[in-house]
Amino acid sequence: MSASPFDSSIYRDLLADRETARLFTDSAEVRAMLIVEGALARAQGAAGLIPEVSAAAIHRASLELQIDPGSLASGVDESAVPVPALVRRFRDEMQAPEHAQWVHYGATSQDIMDTALTLRLRQVLARTEERLTAVLTALAAQADTHAALPMTGRTYGQAAVPTSFGALAAAWGRPLVTLAEGLAPLKEQLLRVSLGGAAGTLSAMGAGGAQVRAELAQGLGLGDPGGSWHTARQPIAALSAFATQVTGALGKMGADLTLLGMTGIGEITLPASGASSTMPQKRNPVLPAALSALAAQTVGLNHTIQAAQVHTLQRDGSAWIGEWLALPQVCIAMNRALDIAATLAEGITPNADAMRAALSANHGLIHAEALSFHLAHHMPRPEAQARVKALCNRAVAEDRDLSDLAAETFPDQDLAPVFADEAALGLAPVDARNFASAARAAVSLLSGTAP
Structure with missing residues (x-):
């Protein structure tokens, strides 16, 4: 078995949702980070923080460049994050150093x-x-x-x-x-969006930091948190x-x-x-x-x-x-x-x-509560409970149905509603429809x- 069944080619169809799993692949992460770097440059260009021509070039490159996720592995064991390697590869692949120098300006990994x-x-x-x-x-x-299908x-x-x-x-x-x-x-x-810079202060972007964050949020269709x-x-x-x-x-x-x-x-x-x-x-x-x-x-x-x-x-x-x-x-x-x-x-x-x-199994004892509440209208409730409990014991001992014993014991009572499954549903049908x-x-x- 693989380390995670969610990544297993054997178990993934049982435990994993493929559409969701694809969003957590290395390729999906790299593509999303490139989109963010491009949107950041465009936001900074709009705010006058970097040259607009460079912002446009970076944004275009972020949509066109293909970066192998495996090429970002080197150094992650030391830095814990792939962004420094991503930025280096981005700048190299652009082949336009005059524009590439503005990639990732003032942001942190x-x-x-x-x-x-x-x-x-x-x-x-x-x-x-x-x-x-x-x-x-x-x-x-x-x-x-x-709604009204009776069950136990x-x-x-x-x-x-x-x-x-x-x-x-x-x-x-x-x-x-x-x-x-x-x-x-x-x-x-x-x-x-997340945009706070090295320690959440956006100090590298100066007074334009808040505008850049707002522009980035709008460009990506995300909310502006108003801070880090x-x-x-x-x-x-x-x-x-x-x-x-x-x-x-x-x-x-x-x-x-x-x-x-x-x-x-x-x-x-x-x-x-x-x-x-x-x-x-x-x-x-x-x-x-x-x-x-x-x-x-x-x-x-x-x-x-x-x-x-x-x-x-x-x-x-x-x-x-x-x-x-x-x-x-x-x-x-x-x-x-x-x-x-x-x-x-x-x-x-x-x-x-x-x-x-x-x-109807188990001698119809499922209707015992309903019977006790019905009888409580005709005698003190403790007495009703005691008499129904005695009938339940007899039903088991004599292998008879509770409804038959109740009819014999209380011949003057109309007990048909008590033992009708549909009548015993209470609010169940109403709750189902609600x-x-x-x-x-x-x-x-x-x-x-x-x-």
Whole structure:
């Protein structure tokens, strides 16, 4: 196995989102840094900080030059960053020293690398929006369609009271609605240029530094932070926390699907399943298992990124490198989890017969709570609870259904509504449909079509 399954040609289709992974290749990083260097020169030319003719030449070269990432490796073990080598290669490849001397004027390596990262994170989050839209759309359809499909509600792994499959789909999707609503503020916080110079003061650019930063932000379509964020890593930490919440919500969905598809339960059919190498009857819940695994992995990676918020003084190497080790995997895991969840949400088929069988299993004891509350209208509630508990014990001991024993014990009571699965759903159908409406509103928000 490779050091990271996300980079593995064997495991990448299971655990990695290829579109996101491409944004974290060496080639993508070099291309993004070149774009930043070109945009910086153009901003400095517009501000009169460097000759406009040189700014135009540098900007044009940044779009045309091809620099081999491998050629930047020399010296990174000493400087920890590839920007000095990139600048040297850029200047050499331009073959115009009178213009090339202005490349990277007044900036520092972290400015170029953080801004280049931000350009790629913008594409990461565009992919996130796309897949989040797909998941919410599919879960809204499941919730609407199956709002009143009764199934066993389970707490601590035990049958509790009836719920509906639509309500379960809503439980999977409701956290995603909140996250979708928080995506725009996250992007506003995160998608900003970095330009602070050696110690965050932009001293090399003099009085024109603020104008250059504003021009650079406009040229790249990013926000102007109004100052240096070399050591203010909260936006990166916020992205990691967001990804952890996304994968966590989807991990719950994966865990539920694994349990509901177990032999002996079989209340759902997955759109795709894995075969065993030796047992021909097996249909392994591979995609739900991957969701749970990605959630657990992201939690661990998130710890590294949250700890890396402690960047000391004006610049910090170790904390910054800590981000490099974890952030790409966090982004890849988030978007792969969303992709898997969309596939599952679009293709899950509930097994209504199995769900009804589970509701009537175990002597119909799932209706015990409803019976006790019904009887509480006719006797003190403690007495009602005690009498229902006694009936439950008899049902097990005599291998009889609770509904039959209740009818015999309370012949003057109309107990049909108590033991009707649909009548016992409470707010489950309403909650399912309310979620569907909220999910569609969130999708409109993501697409920019909300009123």
